[in-house]
Each structure stands twice: as structure tokens, then as C-alpha cells.
Amino acid sequence: MRPIGRIAICLSSCIICLVPAQPQVPPCFAGFEIAPACIAERGLNQKAALYERKIREAMVRLGASYKITVRLVNHPVEAGYDPATVGDVFTDVVRDREMRNESFIVNVTADFLEKQPEILFEASSFHEVCHIMNDDLTGYHRNGENIEAAEEHCVLKAIGEARYKQYLQAYANYQHWDESTYESYLEKVKNIVLAPPPGEKDAADRIAEQYFRTHADGNERLLVYNGELYDATLYSTRDRVWHDPKKLDAIIKAGKPLIFFHNHPAGGDKAAMFPSYSDFGTAGLFSFLVYRQDPDLTVEFRVVQLGQETTIVSYGFKGTAVEDIKRIALEYRNESARGTDVAQIEMRQNLLDYHLAQDSFNDYLQHACPVDLAREDAEVCTTHPQYFISPSDRFFVHYRPQ
């Protein structure tokens, strides 16, 4: 429901300018965002908490994990939203300095919370999270004019047709649709074909994936790509790999941009698609080895999980984390140029890797499965890296659509 716009136009020739008398709006009912004190005063705390829970549950069901804030609002038009297009529930994207999407705000009007049934809280929560998954991540409005039906299709797939029909019926009541509008919209939602995300697979991904497939002995491997692919595995088990220092040294000395690949065990365990905290620690070591050779070389890290569909995720460091590694690498270069002992520096670098690993978990990776990690059976993680974003100045995980 939209408030009626009230515009008073004063021509300069007016002698007496008549502005329609406005009823005095109590402060908690005026403006855009509703302050926490007003949420309490208006008795909306419980409904706000319920809506937040619906968002969390929708994310778990959809295999997504984002930082989403629920914002209760009065009148979207007062914050400049177009009254012709804005609804009672809509999502804003928060971007970081590089304009990458970082977190999200789901706006819900108080009117909606007060008047609509719980089933619409649930349906709209799924719908908004589907917006983020489908359209906010890799190109806004990918599904063009079908965008709303595309989100509904995503909801339908997650919860099944029986429950979805209940959602849509509740929405039809809310929108005062007649029976035939309901039926034709349901048909549209069922039959829509989603636009796929743009692929990012490159030559390195292809050749590495091929290598993992033809050497699938159930153990992990470490591959390095610098225009050609090398297997730098010295020894490995199912979930650990030791690198061959001599071989790696020679590859780094070639002085070309590097991509490190390693594989995680295939099988139903979705959490294995994410890099582990020790992967971040190892990435710290390899970055150091590269930067001490040449601080301008680019280095990337990717984890590959084979399956019916191959998942490839790139991960690594940003900002101060990269600066910290480069600083120690520079000290190493300076000391070894002087011919002094570098043992102290190597110890500090080990300590840095240890901290990078710890911090990657404490500050970042745990947000991949925030709900499940709090539980006893914490290994059950249903988040897909495709649907994970969390704000961080130091770490990133990026799913590479194939």
C-alpha cells in the first residue's frame, strides 16, 4: 500500500498560498526509517523479530548466506523511492568502496507487518533472498522484464509446488487478484526459464579441472598454472597436501602470473566447496613465496570440487592482509640481499600465516554457515559458495560460474 503523494504547488503570483491542512502525524509514524524506540513504542518488536527469523530460515533453505539487515519503514516515497514501483517489501544493496555488493537491507513497511499474515512474511522473505541470489550478485536485473516471476520461480523450486500455491494465494488476496490472474501467474512462474549467470570459466580452470578428473585417486593435489599446468604435489592424503618446495621454487622463478589450484573431496558435503581456514594459511605462505621473488607478480588461489557439476571458487586476501604479507616479503628480500640470516623473518612469516588462518575463520568464514555453526552438528553446512557474500576488508571468497 502506498501513501498518497501530497504536493503543494505555489506559483510566484499567488498572494495567498493555500497548502492543504495536514493532519499532525505523530513522530513515530512520520518519515522513512522507524527508529528502534518507535518500533518498541508501536509494539512492532515481535513482528520485526519474526520477519528477521523468516529471512534467516529462507537463507538456510535456499543455501544462501548474506549479511541482511531488516529495516522497518513508514513511507518509502519519503526516502525518494518511486511510488509507482516500490512495494511494501524491497531490498537495497550496500556496496563496498570498489562498488562490489557487500551486504543487503530488506525494507519492510510497518503497515505490511501490522496488517499482513505470517505466510506473507515467509513468502516475501524467500522472494527477497531470491532477488539477491538471481539478480544482485552477477549483474543486476539479469532476468529483464521477467525479474519478478524469476524470483517466484526460485521460491517455487526451494519449497515445492504445494506450499508455493499457498504463498501465491496469500499474495493474490493481498493484491486483490481474481482467480484467472492467479492461475495465469502460476503458469508463468512454473514455466519461466531463468537467465544463467555469465560464465567465468577460463583456460586455467579448464585445464586444471581436466587434470583433476584424469588423476582422481581420492587424494588432494596441488596444481600451479602459469600458462602451463604443473603438479606441485609432494605427498597427499584425502584432505591434506604437502607441496614440493623445489618444484614450486622453479615455477615461481619463471616470473609469470600464478594460479594455485587444489581440490576438495567430491561428495554430498557442500561445505567442502569452501576454502578452509588452513587453506587461507597456506595461501599466506604461497603469497609470501611469490612476493619475495617479485612483489608485482599476481597470484590467485582456487579450490575445485568435482562432481556432476564442477564447483570452482577463488579465494584470497585483500587490503591490509596483502600489505602485511608484502611487507614481510620485502624485509626478506632486503635481508637476503645483505646476506644476513632470514630465520627471524621466516618465523614472523609463519606467525602471520597462523593469524591469517585464525582470522579468516573468526572474522569471515564462519559467516558462510552462521546458523549451522551454532549447533552441535555444526558440520552440516547447506550454503553454496555461489550464494555467499560477507563484508570483509581482508578476505574474499568468489564463486566462479561455469
Ligand SMILES: [Zn+2]
Ligand atoms: Zn520482487
Ligand SMILES: [Zn+2]
Ligand atoms: Zn582446501
